[in-house]
Amino acid sequence: MRYIIIGAGAIGGTIGGRLFDSGREVVLVARGAHYEALRDGGLRLTLPGGALKLPVPVVDGPEAVELRADDVLVVAVKTQDSVAALDAWAGRPVAGGGTAGGRLPVVCAQNGVAGERLALRRFRRVYGMCVWLPASYLEPGSIEASCEPLTGILHLGRFPAGSDALAERIAADLMESGFDAPTPSDVMRWKYGKLLKNLGNAVEATCGPLDGDDAAPAGDLVRRAVAEGEAVLDAAGVDRAGEAEQTAARGDRVRLQPLNGVTRGGGSSWQSLTRGTGSIEADYLNGEIVLLGRMTGIDTPVNAVLQQVANAFAREGRRPGEITIPELAALIDSYERR
Numbered sequence: 271m272r273y274i275i276i277g278a279g280a281i282g283g284t285i286g287g288r289l290f291d292s293g294r295e296v297v298l299v300a301r302g303a304h305y306e307a308l309r310d311g312g313l314r315l316t317l318p319g320g321a322l323k324l325p326v327p328v329v330d331g332p333e334a335v336e337l338r339a340d341d342v343l344v345v346a347v348k349t350q351d352s353v354a355a356l357d358a359w360a361g362r363p364v365a366g367g368g369t370a371g372g373r374l375p376v377v378c379a380q381n382g383v384a385g386e387r388l389a390l391r392r393f394r395r396v397y398g399m400c401v402w403l404p405a406s407y408l409e410p411g412s413i414e415a416s417c418e419p420l421t422g423i424l425h426l427g428r429f430p431a432g433s434d435a436l437a438e439r440i441a442a443d444l445m446e447s448g449f450d451a452p453t454p455s456d457v458m459r460w461k462y463g464k465l466l467k468n469l470g471n472a473v474e475a476t477c478g479p480l481d482g483d484d485a486a487p488a489g490d491l492v493r494r495a496v497a498e499g500e501a502v503l504d505a506a507g508v509d510r511a512g513e514a515e516q517t518a519a520r521g522d523r524v525r526l527q528p529l530n531g532v533t534r535g536g537g538s539s540w541q542s543l544t545r546g547t548g549s550i551e552a553d554y555l556n557g558e559i560v561l562l563g564r565m566t567g568i569d570t571p572v573n574a575v576l577q578q579v580a581n582a583f584a585r586e587g588r589r590p591g592e593i594t595i596p597e598l599a600a601l602i603d604s605y606e607r608r
Contacts, residue, residue, distance in 0.1 A: 271439065274335065275299060275344045276355050278308065278328065280405035280541065281379055282346030283413035285444075287315040288421055290326045292447040297335055298328040305330045307411025314411055318418040318527040337364045342440065343376040343393075345385065348542070349554040352380070352388045360392040375436060377426070381468050381538065382554035383461050386429040397437060400425035400460035403449075404526055406534055406541060416534045417524040421448040425519075427457030450523065462503060463511030468537075468555045469495040472576035475539035475550065476583050477598060478591035487595045491572065491602070498570045499559045505566035536590065543583055543590050552580035571606045 271294075275286035278298035290296040290313075300308055308328040315322045329335045341364075347355050360371035370376075375395040378385040389396045403422030405415040415421050426441055427433050433453045441451035454460060470492035474480070480488040503510060511519075526534065535544070542550045556573040563570035579598065582588070 271295070271340045271342060271443075272297065272338060273342050273344055273443075274337075275346055276359065277345065277347035277351070278304065278313075279346065280407040280413060280415075280538065281401055281403055282344065283313060283407060284315065284403060284405045284415045284421060285344065285346065285379060285424075285449075286326060287313050287322065287324050287413065288415075288447040288449065289443060290324055291315075291322060292443070294443055294447065296326055298326050299331070299335075300328055301330060303410040304407075311411055313413065316412070316414045316529050317421065318416065318529065332359050332362045337362055337370055337374065339364055339366050339373065341370075341374050342436075343370065343374055344379055345376055345389065346379045348538070348549070348551045349380050349382050349385050349388075350549050350551055352378075352385050356389055356392045377440070378429070379424070381464070381471075381551060382558055383458060383465055384554050384558065386458070390429060395436075396429040397440075398427055398429045398457040398461055400457060400464050402464070402520060402524060404524070404534060404537075408535075408541060408544060414529050414534070416526050416529055418527055419525075420450055420523045423450045423452070423520060423524055425452050425454055425457050425460045427454050430458065431455055452519070456509075459509050460511045460516075462508055463513075463516055465555065465558060466496050466499045466503075466510065467516075469499055469559065469573065469576070471537050471539035472550075472552050472556055472580040473595075473598070474536050475543050475590055476576075476579055476588075476593050477595055479536045479540065480595065487599065491576075491595065491599060494602075495556065495559075495572045495576060498563065498568075498573050502559055502562040502566055502568050502570060505568055506562050508562075539580065540590055543588070546587055546589075548584060548587070550580050550584040552577045552584075556580070572602050575602045575605050 278300040379399040444451035556577040559573040
Protein backbone atom coordinates (compact mmCIF):
# COMPACT_ATOMS: atom_id res chain seq x y z
CA MET A 271 0.00 0.00 0.00
CA ARG A 272 1.29 3.45 -0.95
CA TYR A 273 0.22 6.74 0.65
CA ILE A 274 -0.05 9.78 -1.58
CA ILE A 275 -0.19 12.84 0.68
CA ILE A 276 -1.96 15.65 -1.18
CA GLY A 277 -0.78 18.75 0.64
CA ALA A 278 2.55 18.27 2.42
CA GLY A 279 2.10 21.10 4.92
CA ALA A 280 2.02 20.82 8.70
CA ILE A 281 -0.45 17.93 8.86
CA GLY A 282 0.32 16.16 5.59
CA GLY A 283 4.06 16.55 6.01
CA THR A 284 4.01 15.14 9.53
CA ILE A 285 1.78 12.19 8.66
CA GLY A 286 3.74 11.45 5.49
CA GLY A 287 7.10 11.87 7.15
CA ARG A 288 6.25 9.62 10.08
CA LEU A 289 4.80 6.94 7.79
CA PHE A 290 7.91 7.09 5.58
CA ASP A 291 10.24 6.93 8.57
CA SER A 292 8.50 3.76 9.74
CA GLY A 293 9.09 2.07 6.39
CA ARG A 294 5.83 2.79 4.56
CA GLU A 295 5.78 3.81 0.93
CA VAL A 296 4.88 7.50 0.66
CA VAL A 297 4.70 10.19 -2.01
CA LEU A 298 4.31 13.82 -0.95
CA VAL A 299 2.53 16.34 -3.15
CA ALA A 300 3.60 19.97 -2.78
CA ARG A 301 3.85 23.16 -4.80
CA GLY A 302 6.21 26.05 -5.41
CA ALA A 303 9.11 26.68 -3.07
CA HIS A 304 8.00 23.91 -0.71
CA TYR A 305 8.08 21.36 -3.56
CA GLU A 306 11.52 22.57 -4.64
CA ALA A 307 12.91 22.34 -1.10
CA LEU A 308 11.50 18.83 -0.61
CA ARG A 309 12.79 17.72 -4.01
CA ASP A 310 16.27 19.11 -3.50
CA GLY A 311 16.86 18.48 0.20
CA GLY A 312 14.22 16.09 1.49
CA LEU A 313 11.80 16.70 4.32
CA ARG A 314 13.16 18.11 7.56
CA LEU A 315 10.78 16.89 10.26
CA THR A 316 11.56 18.19 13.73
CA LEU A 317 10.16 16.25 16.69
CA PRO A 318 10.72 16.61 20.43
CA GLY A 319 13.32 13.85 20.15
CA GLY A 320 15.28 15.60 17.41
CA ALA A 321 15.25 16.45 13.71
CA LEU A 322 14.86 13.89 10.92
CA LYS A 323 16.05 14.40 7.35
CA LEU A 324 13.79 12.21 5.23
CA PRO A 325 14.25 11.61 1.48
CA VAL A 326 10.53 11.23 0.85
CA PRO A 327 9.62 11.17 -2.86
CA VAL A 328 7.76 14.33 -3.86
CA VAL A 329 5.78 15.43 -6.92
CA ASP A 330 4.21 18.74 -7.85
CA GLY A 331 0.88 17.41 -9.13
CA PRO A 332 -1.14 14.39 -10.25
CA GLU A 333 0.43 14.28 -13.72
CA ALA A 334 3.80 13.49 -12.14
CA VAL A 335 2.79 10.17 -10.57
CA GLU A 336 1.34 6.98 -12.06
CA LEU A 337 -1.46 5.83 -9.80
CA ARG A 338 -1.63 2.22 -8.64
CA ALA A 339 -4.55 0.15 -7.43
CA ASP A 340 -3.05 -0.01 -3.92
CA ASP A 341 -2.74 3.75 -3.49
CA VAL A 342 -4.44 5.62 -0.66
CA LEU A 343 -4.96 9.32 -1.28
CA VAL A 344 -4.68 11.46 1.87
CA VAL A 345 -6.09 14.96 1.34
CA ALA A 346 -4.36 17.31 3.76
CA VAL A 347 -4.89 20.65 2.01
CA LYS A 348 -7.02 23.25 3.77
CA THR A 349 -10.72 22.77 3.03
CA GLN A 350 -10.91 25.93 0.92
CA ASP A 351 -8.45 24.24 -1.46
CA SER A 352 -10.28 20.89 -1.51
CA VAL A 353 -12.34 21.28 -4.68
CA ALA A 354 -9.33 22.12 -6.83
CA ALA A 355 -7.31 19.25 -5.36
CA LEU A 356 -10.11 16.69 -5.58
CA ASP A 357 -10.95 17.66 -9.16
CA ALA A 358 -7.29 17.37 -10.15
CA TRP A 359 -7.00 13.83 -8.81
CA ALA A 360 -10.43 12.22 -9.25
CA GLY A 361 -10.19 11.76 -13.02
CA ARG A 362 -6.62 10.44 -13.10
CA PRO A 363 -6.21 6.95 -14.56
CA VAL A 364 -5.26 4.04 -12.33
CA ALA A 365 -3.09 1.15 -13.48
CA GLY A 366 -5.35 -1.70 -14.54
CA GLY A 367 -8.20 0.57 -15.58
CA GLY A 368 -10.61 3.07 -14.15
CA THR A 369 -10.01 6.38 -12.43
CA ALA A 370 -8.98 7.47 -8.96
CA GLY A 371 -12.51 8.64 -8.18
CA GLY A 372 -13.94 5.21 -8.89
CA ARG A 373 -11.18 2.99 -7.57
CA LEU A 374 -9.06 4.66 -4.91
CA PRO A 375 -9.92 5.54 -1.31
CA VAL A 376 -9.48 9.11 -0.15
CA VAL A 377 -8.86 10.12 3.46
CA CYS A 378 -9.79 13.69 4.49
CA ALA A 379 -7.19 14.73 7.07
CA GLN A 380 -8.67 18.19 7.51
CA ASN A 381 -10.27 20.50 10.03
CA GLY A 382 -13.98 21.18 9.75
CA VAL A 383 -16.69 18.84 8.51
CA ALA A 384 -17.16 19.83 4.87
CA GLY A 385 -14.21 18.05 3.26
CA GLU A 386 -15.80 14.63 3.31
CA ARG A 387 -18.96 15.84 1.57
CA LEU A 388 -16.86 17.52 -1.11
CA ALA A 389 -14.84 14.34 -1.59
CA LEU A 390 -17.87 12.05 -1.79
CA ARG A 391 -19.12 13.98 -4.80
CA ARG A 392 -15.97 12.88 -6.63
CA PHE A 393 -14.74 9.68 -4.94
CA ARG A 394 -16.68 6.50 -4.24
CA ARG A 395 -14.80 5.62 -1.03
CA VAL A 396 -14.24 8.41 1.47
CA TYR A 397 -12.81 8.28 4.98
CA GLY A 398 -12.91 11.03 7.58
CA MET A 399 -9.98 11.74 9.86
CA CYS A 400 -10.23 13.81 13.03
CA VAL A 401 -6.78 15.33 13.43
CA TRP A 402 -5.27 16.08 16.84
CA LEU A 403 -1.77 16.91 15.68
CA PRO A 404 -0.10 20.17 16.76
CA ALA A 405 2.38 20.87 13.96
CA SER A 406 3.81 23.88 12.15
CA TYR A 407 4.82 24.65 8.59
CA LEU A 408 6.41 28.09 8.22
CA GLU A 409 9.46 27.49 6.00
CA PRO A 410 9.76 25.50 2.74
CA GLY A 411 10.95 21.96 3.31
CA SER A 412 10.59 22.09 7.10
CA ILE A 413 7.82 20.77 9.37
CA GLU A 414 7.74 20.83 13.17
CA ALA A 415 5.55 18.46 15.21
CA SER A 416 5.54 19.41 18.87
CA CYS A 417 4.00 16.54 20.84
CA GLU A 418 5.26 13.51 22.72
CA PRO A 419 5.12 10.67 23.51
CA LEU A 420 2.72 10.38 20.57
CA THR A 421 2.98 12.72 17.61
CA GLY A 422 -0.81 12.94 17.41
CA ILE A 423 -4.17 11.18 17.61
CA LEU A 424 -5.99 10.49 14.35
CA HIS A 425 -9.52 9.10 14.59
CA LEU A 426 -10.31 7.39 11.29
CA GLY A 427 -13.54 5.99 9.85
CA ARG A 428 -15.71 5.64 6.77
CA PHE A 429 -17.83 8.57 5.69
CA PRO A 430 -20.65 9.04 6.47
CA ALA A 431 -20.31 6.23 9.02
CA GLY A 432 -18.77 2.84 9.65
CA SER A 433 -15.37 1.25 9.54
CA ASP A 434 -13.80 -1.50 7.45
CA ALA A 435 -10.66 -3.53 6.88
CA LEU A 436 -8.91 -0.73 5.01
CA ALA A 437 -9.47 1.71 7.87
CA GLU A 438 -8.00 -0.85 10.26
CA ARG A 439 -4.99 -1.37 8.01
CA ILE A 440 -4.33 2.36 7.69
CA ALA A 441 -4.75 2.72 11.44
CA ALA A 442 -2.21 -0.05 12.04
CA ASP A 443 0.33 1.75 9.85
CA LEU A 444 -0.30 5.01 11.70
CA MET A 445 0.05 3.38 15.11
CA GLU A 446 3.41 1.94 14.08
CA SER A 447 4.46 5.45 12.98
CA GLY A 448 4.02 7.35 16.22
CA PHE A 449 0.27 8.04 16.29
CA ASP A 450 -2.77 6.67 17.99
CA ALA A 451 -5.44 5.91 15.39
CA PRO A 452 -8.82 4.82 16.79
CA THR A 453 -11.33 3.59 14.20
CA PRO A 454 -14.78 4.61 15.48
CA SER A 455 -17.88 3.92 13.43
CA ASP A 456 -18.93 7.55 13.97
CA VAL A 457 -15.84 9.53 12.98
CA MET A 458 -17.86 12.64 12.11
CA ARG A 459 -19.01 12.84 15.71
CA TRP A 460 -15.37 13.38 16.62
CA LYS A 461 -14.90 15.88 13.84
CA TYR A 462 -17.87 17.96 15.01
CA GLY A 463 -16.39 17.96 18.50
CA LYS A 464 -13.08 19.17 17.06
CA LEU A 465 -14.92 21.82 15.02
CA LEU A 466 -16.00 23.52 18.24
CA LYS A 467 -12.37 23.53 19.39
CA ASN A 468 -11.32 25.24 16.16
CA LEU A 469 -13.75 28.17 16.46
CA GLY A 470 -11.10 30.14 18.32
CA ASN A 471 -8.59 29.78 15.48
CA ALA A 472 -9.68 33.07 13.93
CA VAL A 473 -9.09 34.93 17.21
CA GLU A 474 -5.54 33.62 17.46
CA ALA A 475 -4.90 34.17 13.75
CA THR A 476 -5.98 37.81 13.64
CA CYS A 477 -4.98 39.01 17.13
CA GLY A 478 -1.93 36.78 17.47
CA PRO A 479 -1.17 34.17 20.13
CA LEU A 480 -2.35 35.77 23.35
CA ASP A 481 -1.27 35.57 26.95
CA GLY A 482 -0.99 37.84 29.96
CA ASP A 483 -3.62 40.59 30.09
CA ASP A 484 -5.05 39.58 26.70
CA ALA A 485 -5.72 35.95 27.63
CA ALA A 486 -8.93 36.49 29.61
CA PRO A 487 -10.78 38.68 27.07
CA ALA A 488 -9.61 36.45 24.23
CA GLY A 489 -10.90 33.43 26.12
CA ASP A 490 -14.24 35.17 26.57
CA LEU A 491 -14.60 35.69 22.81
CA VAL A 492 -13.74 32.06 22.16
CA ARG A 493 -16.27 30.87 24.76
CA ARG A 494 -18.95 33.00 23.09
CA ALA A 495 -18.10 31.51 19.70
CA VAL A 496 -18.26 27.98 21.11
CA ALA A 497 -21.58 28.70 22.84
CA GLU A 498 -23.04 29.72 19.49
CA GLY A 499 -21.63 26.54 17.99
CA GLU A 500 -23.16 24.37 20.68
CA ALA A 501 -26.54 26.05 20.22
CA VAL A 502 -26.70 25.54 16.45
CA LEU A 503 -25.42 21.94 16.62
CA ASP A 504 -28.11 21.19 19.20
CA ALA A 505 -30.76 22.84 17.02
CA ALA A 506 -29.58 20.88 14.00
CA GLY A 507 -29.56 17.61 15.95
CA VAL A 508 -25.82 17.08 15.38
CA ASP A 509 -24.14 14.79 17.89
CA ARG A 510 -20.48 15.36 18.76
CA ALA A 511 -17.80 14.14 21.11
CA GLY A 512 -17.91 16.21 24.29
CA GLU A 513 -15.10 17.95 26.09
CA ALA A 514 -14.62 15.24 28.72
CA GLU A 515 -14.62 12.49 26.09
CA GLN A 516 -12.04 14.30 23.95
CA THR A 517 -9.82 14.98 26.96
CA ALA A 518 -9.99 11.33 27.99
CA ALA A 519 -9.06 10.22 24.46
CA ARG A 520 -5.96 12.42 24.44
CA GLY A 521 -4.94 11.82 28.05
CA ASP A 522 -1.30 12.71 28.56
CA ARG A 523 -0.20 11.06 25.32
CA VAL A 524 0.06 14.25 23.23
CA ARG A 525 1.97 16.72 25.39
CA LEU A 526 3.20 19.92 23.75
CA GLN A 527 6.95 20.42 24.07
CA PRO A 528 9.21 23.33 23.04
CA LEU A 529 11.32 22.50 19.99
CA ASN A 530 14.87 23.83 20.05
CA GLY A 531 13.81 25.87 23.07
CA VAL A 532 10.99 27.61 21.16
CA THR A 533 7.29 27.18 21.97
CA ARG A 534 4.96 26.61 19.01
CA GLY A 535 3.66 29.94 17.72
CA GLY A 536 0.09 29.27 16.65
CA GLY A 537 -2.34 26.93 14.93
CA SER A 538 -3.23 26.32 11.31
CA SER A 539 -5.09 29.60 10.68
CA TRP A 540 -2.33 31.65 12.35
CA GLN A 541 0.19 29.87 10.13
CA SER A 542 -1.81 30.69 6.98
CA LEU A 543 -1.69 34.40 7.77
CA THR A 544 1.93 34.25 8.89
CA ARG A 545 2.93 32.65 5.57
CA GLY A 546 0.72 35.06 3.61
CA THR A 547 -1.05 32.30 1.68
CA GLY A 548 -3.93 34.57 0.65
CA SER A 549 -6.60 32.29 2.08
CA ILE A 550 -7.77 30.93 5.43
CA GLU A 551 -10.14 28.15 6.49
CA ALA A 552 -12.57 30.37 8.43
CA ASP A 553 -15.42 29.68 5.96
CA TYR A 554 -15.30 26.01 7.00
CA LEU A 555 -14.84 26.60 10.74
CA ASN A 556 -16.70 29.70 11.94
CA GLY A 557 -18.55 29.70 8.62
CA GLU A 558 -19.90 26.22 9.26
CA ILE A 559 -21.57 27.54 12.43
CA VAL A 560 -22.89 30.58 10.57
CA LEU A 561 -24.34 28.31 7.88
CA LEU A 562 -26.05 26.01 10.38
CA GLY A 563 -27.27 29.02 12.34
CA ARG A 564 -28.95 30.44 9.26
CA MET A 565 -30.48 27.05 8.48
CA THR A 566 -31.87 26.69 12.02
CA GLY A 567 -32.83 30.33 12.59
CA ILE A 568 -30.22 31.04 15.26
CA ASP A 569 -28.12 34.21 15.20
CA THR A 570 -24.36 33.66 15.32
CA PRO A 571 -22.83 37.16 15.47
CA VAL A 572 -19.53 36.13 17.06
CA ASN A 573 -18.75 33.50 14.46
CA ALA A 574 -19.99 35.74 11.63
CA VAL A 575 -17.59 38.51 12.60
CA LEU A 576 -14.69 36.10 13.15
CA GLN A 577 -15.32 34.62 9.70
CA GLN A 578 -15.47 38.04 8.04
CA VAL A 579 -12.42 39.47 9.79
CA ALA A 580 -10.27 36.37 9.19
CA ASN A 581 -11.18 36.36 5.50
CA ALA A 582 -10.39 40.07 5.21
CA PHE A 583 -6.98 39.51 6.83
CA ALA A 584 -6.16 36.74 4.36
CA ARG A 585 -7.44 38.66 1.34
CA GLU A 586 -5.58 41.85 2.27
CA GLY A 587 -2.35 40.14 3.31
CA ARG A 588 -2.60 41.36 6.90
CA ARG A 589 -0.54 39.74 9.63
CA PRO A 590 -1.49 38.28 13.01
CA GLY A 591 -1.69 40.98 15.68
CA GLU A 592 -2.95 43.75 13.40
CA ILE A 593 -6.20 43.88 15.36
CA THR A 594 -6.57 43.85 19.14
CA ILE A 595 -9.02 41.88 21.24
CA PRO A 596 -10.93 45.07 22.25
CA GLU A 597 -11.20 46.08 18.58
CA LEU A 598 -12.45 42.63 17.62
CA ALA A 599 -14.94 42.64 20.49
CA ALA A 600 -16.19 46.06 19.40
CA LEU A 601 -16.87 44.74 15.89
CA ILE A 602 -18.89 41.88 17.38
CA ASP A 603 -20.85 44.24 19.62
CA SER A 604 -21.60 46.46 16.64
CA TYR A 605 -22.76 43.46 14.61
CA GLU A 606 -25.03 42.34 17.46
CA ARG A 607 -26.74 45.77 17.57
CA ARG A 608 -27.72 45.70 13.89
